[in-house]
Amino acid sequence: MNTEFTELLRPFLKFAGPEEITEDARLRDLGLDSMREIELLFAIEETFGVAVPDDKLVDSTFATAGGLWGVVEELRTPVGGGSR
């Protein structure tokens, strides 16, 4: 996960504190509720210039930090490219 993503994520996680946000961190456990998820969705789309497609608009997309980052990275990465 890149730093920009984890720093964007942190204000939405009221129980995260200063600890490192790991890929397997469960976002609900760190305090992300559903209404804050909406704000997070808008923040991600605006920050990374992506639009989360319908098939990714499901609860599992928001389950872990790494899972969400995977969706963002997939959307912003041209076919054949990658940067983790």
Next chain:
Amino acid sequence: MPEPRATPTPAGEHAAPVGAALSGVDPTDPGAVWRALGAAGIIEALYPDGVQPDPRRLSALLTELDAGCPLGVTLSVCVQVATVLPLLAGATGPAERARRGMLRGETVVALAVTDAAGSGSDLLDATTRVKLGDDGAVLDGGKDWITNATSCDAALVLARHREARHFTSFCWVLAPADAPGVTVGSAGRAFAGSGVGHLRFAGVALPPDAVLGRPGRALAGFARQVGVERVAGALWARAMCHRMLAGLRDWLRRRPAGAGTLWDRPAVRERYARCLVATHQLDALCAPLLDAPAAVPSAVTGMLLKVSAAETVDRVAAEAVRLRGADAFRDGGEAQLRTEAAMFGIAGGATGAMLAGIADHADELAGAVT
């Protein structure tokens, strides 16, 4: 009915066309008011960008309505211009036809969000469901305390299309009020002119194009749009506070007390002044939004506006009742207004829920002094 205006409303250049449009119109008839606004082009002119209302035009409209119409009639207009019309922007099929009709004042569309089965502050528990299929959709469930329910041509319904308790489980459907399976019940005499009522949907068969936008985006879109509704509520609340304070000042100046009037008494003036302070704090919160190109606030700004508007209206109305005494209980007086204006702390997000959301933004709100 509000008493005659004590002072001109400070609504600027956009107020005069609204006043002209409503001249000679029965202010207690929400349908007549809506048609007059549409026929005069007032509704369409609210949306310079075609989607979101221009804040100054919105403020002028709500100020004029507040000055002349019962609270329920203003509520009927407010929810349509602040929330329904923007949500319908970009739609096709029946939703686009409904939007065009609304802009002309010929069609009324209710916003059906608060579920009969759950709290309005926790939409994730909503049980109104839509079954999506290739041939169309079937809607079942109920929505309570819906403005314009008893007078609408159609309802824009937030319905669950997936079972997961998640914001992506909802979509919008436009249900004609006369579709088989749609029934409407009155919610009583509160908010006269608002058409508030309860909607029930029993196996309502709808065509495929009754589903609006992208399924899964409805609650996210509503969360953003409700911010505009909160701006509208705050602009309306400040107009109401200014109106009550102007009327109260004039009444206090006329009310004999001893050798002078109530206005001469320092204790009365202090209580009045505290209301002025609160109202001007609300004004200050609204001021930056009036200069924005569109009335779309951040989530936290919307919540701050919502709480401030609710608390300021309640404070001003309560003080007006206490200072006026029995006079506040005249028809359409501050006592009745205070009862109905309690909706500022409930509809579109209860104050407790707003405060919980504001606390989530503590770091950005507490940390920044510029």
